Amino acid sequence: MLFFLANIVVLALAAWASWWLSGYDAKLTGENERRDFIRRAIRVGTTLVLVELAFLSLWRFWRYGDQASGMAYLIIALPLALLWVGCLGELCAHTFHRLIDPEDHREFDPLKSRRDLDMLARLVRNGRKEEAIQLCQMLKESGDVSVATLDTMLEHLGVKPDNVLKPKPLTEAYQLRSQGKLSEAEAKLNSLLMENPANVDAALMLMRLYAQDLHRSDKASEVLRSLELQPNIAHAHIEFARRSIYEWSHPTAKEAVGEAQPESLDELLANGYFGTAIEILEQKVKEQPQDFDLWLKLAETQARHCGNIHQAEKIIQRLEANPAFSPEQIQLAGTRLKEWREARLQHR
DSSP states (O other): OHHHHHHHHHHHHHHHHHHHHHTTOTTOOSSOHHHHHHHHHHHHHHHHHHHHHHHHHHHHHHHHOOHHHHHHHHHHHHHHHHHHHHHHHHHHHHHHHHHHSOOOOSOOOTTHHHHHHHHHHHHHHTTOHHHHHHHHHHHHHHTOSOHHHHHHHHHHTTOOGGGSOOOHHHHHHHHHHHTTOHHHHHHHHHHHHHHOTTOHHHHHHHHHIIIIISOOHHHHHHHHHHHHTSTTOOHHHHHHHHHHHHHHHOTTHHHHSOSSOOOSHHHHHHTTOHHHHHHHHHHHHHHOTTOHHHHHHHHHIIIIISOOHHHHHHHHHHHHTOTTSOHHHHHHHHHHHHHHHHHHHHTO
8 A cells, every 4th residue: 555655646746847847848949839748748758657667666675675676776767867857957047047137027028118119109100299208208117118218209209308317327428418528428338338238228328429419320330239239138129229320310310201100021121110020020920830931031030130140040940840841941041041140240
């Protein structure tokens, strides 16, 4: 009776632990739930067989002193370790990442800032000034969107910059620029970016200084390219910065912008709506995971228009793991990725 009870407890614990740990399998894509479930189930089933054999060996060794059973236990432990070494490595990596970068326990929505900025742009284009100002203030309080981006939009809407709270590290640079001390403001902003290259607020202010005050759109574009290379920068910020550089360099550009937002993907890309285009492509890929052209277009948009080669590589890797695509298609995707890498290197 004790044997059966212990056996059930061990198998139950092994099933629970192995199913939980299988969630750290790096080859789980999340795009095909059935395939991911089968992969995890096979791993758990294999584990339970090995655990059962190990339990029987230990039981025989403990009950009867069978030395051969003790050796069998050690032999069984080896394939069990090989089966789980990848998942354990991923678990350790995630644990280490959480230690150095604690998680925000709020529900994560990676597209929220992009949608907020698109909504703000629509309100401005439709002449709904008061609503746009209210939305800017709400976004500033939430902290979900770059403060410098919202300050620029508020200034465009006629809200005096003196009434807008600036983040403390940028206050001095902002005051220097307002006083016409452009060289000092430039040095201050460059110093901030040396300390933190992913400082979106400092980067946007420096881009504006170059494009609007010094009439050096080339240097503003250099700052933008440096910002694009930083991880975890929202595409909406990059999109906004790219459009703003053009507007700051061409004061009459705002008047030439049409009221209607482009509808097709090609129009969105041509007009610099990269964040919106990526959101549409990601949704279409989710709905049509077997459409090779959509996958390739999404990767191309990330690589060519957003300069995010790392994200494009991830998309191609997911494409390669999709059994719906032929070797010829996978080879084509690899060739295109190589071309994007080379083009990116040439523009540096």
